[in-house]
Amino acid sequence: MKPFAPAALLLLTLGGCATTSVPRPTVSRAIPVALPTLGLEAVMGQNAAHLTQTFGQPDADVREGTARKLQFSSAICILDAYLYPSNGHAEPRVTWVDARQRDGSSIDRASCVAALNRRTGGK
Template sequence: MKPVAAFLLLAPLAACATDTAGTQTARPVLAPIPQAGLQTVMGQDAAALVRGFGTPDADVREGTARKLQFSSAICIMDAYLYPAKTGAEPRVTWVDTRQRDGSAIDRASCVAALSRRTGGK
């Protein structure tokens, strides 16, 4: 009698089981969402940054990597440039921004502020 009772208790749980081996749900392809204003920086080379923001406040080179720093009365932006392959022109792959006191600021807002700076500061 006990095996029958166990079967009766487990039978409803068996209805919950599903076979997922044959059916797979396609995952949507996730594309990065560009942040408005960053298109003037991301993927650009050093010459384009200088044209857009003027002379950098700092230009640091380490191997094939390069960091250009631009500042305004509102914020500071560090643009990191790396070559995609050996011998290629380094391009911006990452941007860090901060307010002058070190607190956080939206990257696109800082790019906009730097674009409007006059006299380099």
């Protein structure tokens, strides 16, 4: 049995060197989700003149380079419309809209547009 001892020792030594594959955790990538624009037809793609005609004078008009932000408010919410130049248009058009309640909490953008459309006599 002595001749098998070195072979057994060699097998035990090599067994300790065996590698095991540890599965790597999968990394999920964020999938961009488009926010719905249903109910935003009066705003998306419109120019500043159309927004002013629809909602009245903005409460804030901020310009930075070629970009512009118009802010409109009602008793219910505040709407920020971001206008950027576009290749097919001479003047900036709305490409993004943010909305929030007056206390800063979230509100559906289309609901805010509807509230601004319903206001009468200003704010």
